[in-house]
Amino acid sequence: MSARLRYYGPAVLVFVGVLVLWEIVVSVFGIQQFLLPRPSAIAAAFAERFDELITVGRNTLVEAVGGLLIGGVAALAFAFATARWATASRALLPIAIAANSVPIIAFAPIMNNWFGILNPLSKMMVVAVLVFFPIMINTLRGLTLVDQTSLELMRSYAASERAVFAKVRVPNALPYIFTAVKVSATLSLIGAIVAEYFGGAQSVLGQFIITEAAFFRFANAWAAIVVASAVSVAFFLIILAIERVAIPWHASARTRDAS
Amino acid sequence: MTGAVVRMRAVQKVFGGGADQTHALDVIDLEIPKGAFVSLIGPSGCGKSTLLRLIGDLTQATGGTIEVNGKSAHRARLDRDYGIVFQSPVLFDWRTVERNVELPLEMSAIDRRARAERARAMLALVELSGSEKRYPWQLSGGMQQRVAIARALSFEPALLLMDEPFGALDEMTRERLNLELLGIWRKTGTTIVFVTHSIPEAVFLSTRVVVMSARPGRIIDVVEVDLPQPRNDLTREDERYFAFVTRVRERLRGGDSAQVAAKTRAAAM
Amino acid sequence: MRVSSIYTFAVLRAARGPLSFLVLASALALVWEVVKLLGGEQTDAWTPPFRWKIASDLNMPHVWDIAAAFAEPAQRNGPPLGLVLVDAAIFTFREAFGGFVIGAVLGLALAIVFVHSGILERALVPYVVASQTVPIIAIAPVVVIWLQAGWLSVAVISAYLTFFPVTIAGLRGLRSPDPRALELMRSYAASPRDVLVKVRMPAAAPYLFAALKVAATASVVGAIIGELPSGIRDGLGGAILNFNQYYISGPPKLWAAIIVAAVVGIGFFAIVRVAEAIFLAGRLGRVET
Numbered sequence: 177m178s179a180r181l182r183y184y185g186p187a188v189l190v191f192v193g194v195l196v197l198w199e200i201v202v203s204v205f206g207i208q209q210f211l212l213p214r215p216s217a218i219a220a221a222f223a224e225r226f227d228e229l230i231t232v233g234r235n236t237l238v239e240a241v242g243g244l245l246i247g248g249v250a251a252l253a254f255a256f257a258t259a260r261w262a263t264a265s266r267a268l269l270p271i272a273i274a275a276n277s278v279p280i281i282a283f284a285p286i287m288n289n290w291f292g293i294l295n296p297l298s299k300m301m302v303v304a305v306l307v308f309f310p311i312m313i314n315t316l317r318g319l320t321l322v323d324q325t326s327l328e329l330m331r332s333y334a335a336s337e338r339a340v341f342a343k344v345r346v347p348n349a350l351p352y353i354f355t356a357v358k359v360s361a362t363l364s365l366i367g368a369i370v371a372e373y374f375g376g377a378q379s380v381l382g383q384f385i386i387t388e389a390a391f392f393r394f395a396n397a398w399a400a401i402v403v404a405s406a407v408s409v410a411f412f413l414i415i416l417a418i419e420r421v422a423i424p425w426h427a428s429a430r431t432r433d434a435s
Numbered sequence: 436m437t438g439a440v441v442r443m444r445a446v447q448k449v450f451g452g453g454a455d456q457t458h459a460l461d462v463i464d465l466e467i468p469k470g471a472f473v474s475l476i477g478p479s480g481c482g483k484s485t486l487l488r489l490i491g492d493l494t495q496a497t498g499g500t501i502e503v504n505g506k507s508a509h510r511a512r513l514d515r516d517y518g519i520v521f522q523s524p525v526l527f528d529w530r531t532v533e534r535n536v537e538l539p540l541e542m543s544a545i546d547r548r549a550r551a552e553r554a555r556a557m558l559a560l561v562e563l564s565g566s567e568k569r570y571p572w573q574l575s576g577g578m579q580q581r582v583a584i585a586r587a588l589s590f591e592p593a594l595l596l597m598d599e600p601f602g603a604l605d606e607m608t609r610e611r612l613n614l615e616l617l618g619i620w621r622k623t624g625t626t627i628v629f630v631t632h633s634i635p636e637a638v639f640l641s642t643r644v645v646v647m648s649a650r651p652g653r654i655i656d657v658v659e660v661d662l663p664q665p666r667n668d669l670t671r672e673d674e675r676y677f678a679f680v681t682r683v684r685e686r687l688r689g690g691d692s693a694q695v696a697a698k699t700r701a702a703a704m
Numbered sequence: 705m706r707v708s709s710i711y712t713f714a715v716l717r718a719a720r721g722p723l724s725f726l727v728l729a730s731a732l733a734l735v736w737e738v739v740k741l742l743g744g745e746q747t748d749a750w751t752p753p754f755r756w757k758i759a760s761d762l763n764m765p766h767v768w769d770i771a772a773a774f775a776e777p778a779q780r781n782g783p784p785l786g787l788v789l790v791d792a793a794i795f796t797f798r799e800a801f802g803g804f805v806i807g808a809v810l811g812l813a814l815a816i817v818f819v820h821s822g823i824l825e826r827a828l829v830p831y832v833v834a835s836q837t838v839p840i841i842a843i844a845p846v847v848v849i850w851l852q853a854g855w856l857s858v859a860v861i862s863a864y865l866t867f868f869p870v871t872i873a874g875l876r877g878l879r880s881p882d883p884r885a886l887e888l889m890r891s892y893a894a895s896p897r898d899v900l901v902k903v904r905m906p907a908a909a910p911y912l913f914a915a916l917k918v919a920a921t922a923s924v925v926g927a928i929i930g931e932l933p934s935g936i937r938d939g940l941g942g943a944i945l946n947f948n949q950y951y952i953s954g955p956p957k958l959w960a961a962i963i964v965a966a967v968v969g970i971g972f973f974a975i976v977r978v979a980e981a982i983f984l985a986g987r988l989g990r991v992e993t
Contacts, residue, residue, distance in 0.1 A: 187827050190828065212846070271725070277920065277921035281928060285944065286763075286959075290763055323525070326527070329521070329525050332491055332512065332519045333515060334512050350529070366837075369839040369841060370839065373932055385841075400842070401843065405834060405838050412837070425528050
């Protein structure tokens with residue numbers, strides 16, 4: 177118990193300390209609210225607009241999750257299909273890594289044109305393209321970066337390609353996949369919010385922030401930012417929990433490494 | 436006892452091509468009788484591991500013939516005639532101990548209940564009963580290697596290939612596992628080919644020690660170790676045991692120094 | 705004979721990256737036109753078997769129309785679009801590079817601090833991670849108000865994205881040396897600075913380069929996003945926003961801007977990769993993040 181307190185204590189202290197300091201500095205120096213609203217003002221705005229914030233947060237989350245599903249499934253399918261041809265996937269990997277450095281966000285207006293600016297699908301597709309490469313690259317790595325001796329062991333059993341795939345490559349890839357999905361969870365939410373910036377339905381986090389900021393209601397905008405972060409963290413934690421359940425051997429092995 | 440399990444005739448293995456080629460193995464003739472415990476010993480680079488891998492069809496010879504149980508090594512692999520144990524245990528992190536042992540059985544489409552039963556029996560054989568549900572990382576290095584042995588034996592292969600299986604373990608663990616391995620060998624009657632670079636280990640375990648030299652890899656002597664069975668800790672204090680150890684050591688040194696001298700002369704010219 | 709073949713091999717290796725990129729780009733263009741052929745718009749010579757909304761000239765302009773748009777003036781009597789976009793690309797790259805440098809220095813500094821102080825690590829690392837869940841597009845206007853509109857404020861916004869991978873990889877890299885190497889330095893009574901410079905930093909180099917590649921990409925993304933809400937219209941983000949507004953009157957212009965943005969992203973990534981290859985030449989064990 178006390179070990180836990182010692183471990184998490186500093187982080188909690190920083191959280192409380194920063195909030196208090198923030199409140200004091202803003203009040204004492206009279207910093208204007210468009211520069212930085214006080215935490216208490218943000219909290220008040222949060223309470224006041226609670227229902228609306230929940231609605232816009234949910235709508236954006238739907239876009240993010242939908243996009244993550246579309247992009248993730250496509251990435252997995254692509255990686256699994258190409259991993260069967262070792263040379264093809266080796267040639268593909270550097271290209272995919274380079275393609276990953278394309279600022280996907282630039283495609284947001286195109287997706288609005290393609291799938292309809294009011295259709296949530298247009299935001300989902302931005303997210304889908306955004307998460308496609310990280311998940312695909314990591315899956316491909318996990319399927320191909322297999323311990324050579326494990327492959328020899330399977331060879332000594334005269335195992336079929338299928339058995340090698342199912343019993344060695346896929347389990348080996350699972351931690352890689354979860355790592356990518358965890359990163360993509362955060363990415364998907366940010367991607368959705370940026371995509372919303374290029375126009376579309378009003379009842380979403382991105383548009384809420386723009387509108388409130390345009391009317392100088394910065395406390396409301398900051399409350400929405402807090403919601404965005406909170407949703408993002410929650411999404412990440414949910415995937416972390418799924419990972420713990422799905423590949424317990426990995427999580428336990430990791431905590432052992434950490435201790 | 437008539438048939439040899441392994442029969443090698445004029446086997447060669449050359450790596451690379453052109454000017455860069457190296458003769459890993461040069462004209463190997465070797466027979467391994469059924470039920471034997473044969474050790475391959477030699478300096479690093481003598482091709483002892485390559486020889487083992489040739490028998491297991493994990494690599495192909497560039498000349499000569501290899502028969503395992505009267506068929507080609509390739510056929511023997513497809514028939515699942517041998518189990519293999521590497522220097523590292525190569526256990527799958529994502530499987531419990533029990534399911535690691537079951538792995539080769541899954542390949543032979545043996546039903547679940549029979550697999551579990553077999554795994555339990557094998558783990559009992561290597562004295563790991565009670566660890567069935569644990570994950571590999573929860574075991575010590577010696578225990579992990581015992582799981583690897585249980586896995587290799589689980590489908591009752593005619594031939595057990597072991598590539599320096601205890602090389603990474605401490606001396607005490609190694610001696611205990613040597614005794615255990617001999618016990619398993621007696622109980623199962625499996626033919627074992629064992630690669631090592633420890634002379635005492637080779638002599639203690641084997642009915643026959645194949646002494647090899649490096650570059651090109653050749654067999655310089657085959658020492659029949661007719662120490663009484665079953666062997667135990669007292670064997671290690673037997674005078675004849677020391678005599679065998681000395682003999683293998685001298686053969687290794689002799690073969691070695693002659694080769695080195697020849698090499699040095701060649702390099703000087 | 706032999707030497708020349710080695711030389712040819714090296715040239716081929718060096719050319720492989722750009723070459724495969726060209727092949728991929730051509731393949732993409734080919735697929736693009738095939739889609740248009742199958743479901744695009746009717747012409748005098750060809751009636752496509754399908755009618756797909758996505759493949760219309762508005763949604764998917766012809767490859768040659770996009771290419772031609774580079775040469776045509778962006779506005780009436782203005783300079784050709786290609787020149788405008790090159791200017792915008794240079795502007796955005798400057799922001800991105802600024803963000804990259806600020807982020808790398810800050811990220812590495814944080815990693816060094818965290819490696820030496822367990823309390824600070826436990827106190828701050830959770831917030832370093834949480835910081836990446838804050839949508840930068842939302843805080844960008846605030847930064848612009850603080851620092852005045854200009855490339856520097858966008859660079860700071862971009863640094864918000866780039867410091868993170870450097871900190872995380874730096875932390876891992878600085879921790880990666882063999883404990884025995886640290887004990888060896890201890891036996892020499894080496895100062896913490898010596899340990900950092902002679903053991904930890906060299907060990908961290910491969911990790912840092914892996915992170916810098918990620919950071920290069922992130923910095924371009926950050927620069928483009930940063931331009932959007934801050935009213936800065938001289939860069940690629942501004943160009944994308946602008947051509948999006950007038951999309952109906954000229955779809956190829958938006959596509960041209962997107963292509964230039966893609967080239968900037970890939971180009972920056974490639975620069976860091978080359979730097980990595982030079983800096984880590986002869987070292988084993990490149991790290992991937």
